[in-house]
Amino acid sequence: MTDSSKTWKQHDIAITSCEKCPRLRAHCLKIAVEKRKSYAGDTYWGRPIPGFGDHAARLVMIGLAPAAHGANRTGRMFTGDRSGDWLYRALFKAGFANQPTSVERGDGLKLADAFVTATAHCAPPGNKPTPAEIGRCAGYLDWELAMLKTARVYLALGKIGFDAVWDVLKRDGQATGSRPAFGHGKSVSLDSGRWLLASYHPSQQNTFTGKLTEPMFDAVFNQVKSLL
Numbered sequence: 002m003t004d005s006s007k008t009w010k011q012h013d014i015a016i017t018s019c020e021k022c023p024r025l026r027a028h029c030l031k032i033a034v035e036k037r038k039s040y041a042g043d044t045y046w047g048r049p050i051p052g053f054g055d056h057a058a059r060l061v062m063i064g065l066a067p068a069a070h071g072a073n074r075t076g077r078m079f080t081g082d083r084s085g086d087w088l089y090r091a092l093f094k095a096g097f098a099n100q101p102t103s104v105e106r107g108d109g110l111k112l113a114d115a116f117v118t119a120t121a122h123c124a125p126p127g128n129k130p131t132p133a134e135i136g137r138c139a140g141y142l143d144w145e146l147a148m149l150k151t152a153r154v155y156l157a158l159g160k161i162g163f164d165a166v167w168d169v170l171k172r173d174g175q176a177t178g179s180r181p182a183f184g185h186g187k188s189v190s191l192d193s194g195r196w197l198l199a200s201y202h203p204s205q206q207n208t209f210t211g212k213l214t215e216p217m218f219d220a221v222f223n224q225v226k227s228l229l
């Protein structure tokens with residue numbers, strides 16, 4: 002059952018102090034100490050990263066997990082890496098962000114009508130959280146989706162996020178039946194009247210290979226706007 006007496010601030014503090022996944026916590030701290038050479042002068046965040054954006058959003062995006070030298074360094078979702086460059090540029094073009102770049106916390110970025118979170122709040126080795134780790138982190142996503150009451154569209158970035166969100170929506174009573182197959186641009190009408198939309202994740206694995214192009218990603222946000 003959702004604890005609606007909990008505030009967003011309390012929720013975010015619970016995330017940033019979470020130690021439920023020893024493998025992920027050790028990995029994040031190791032990366033924060035070792036650092037990438039090009040970020041040697043940065044103080045890495047190294048802790049779990051809370052969601053970011055507008056708590057009265059109609060668009061809720063769910064990614065996979067923070068990147069080791071991106072959000073694990075900067076402390077803000079999708080900030081400081083190539084995936085974030087793609088995401089925030091697209092959000093800016095679609096009118097959900099006040100600037101096209103997301104470099105660091107305190108860079109002035111604000112989201113309007115949009116919120117971004119992830120299936121796991123710690124950076125995983127190889128960008129792959131285990132099912133058990135996603136399961137341990139799911140309670141945070143359950144709470145967020147329950148509290149984001151104005152949501153109209155859930156946009157899952159990548160298959161893992163799509164599957165995890167489907168499971169959350171089923172637990173929440175917003176969806177029934179078997180999990181739909183993932184496909185870029187796929188939209189699923191939910192029992193709650195909301196929509197679940199799927200996109201390839203804007204990871205370098207997809208954007209460098211041309212599996213996801215900028216027009217394809219922009220088209221997803223045009224689809225979002227038409228559903229709102």
Ligand code: SF4
Nearest residue numbers: 019021022049123138
């Ligand atoms: S992935 Fe989630 S549940 Fe696991 S330690 Fe990080 S914040 Fe906690």
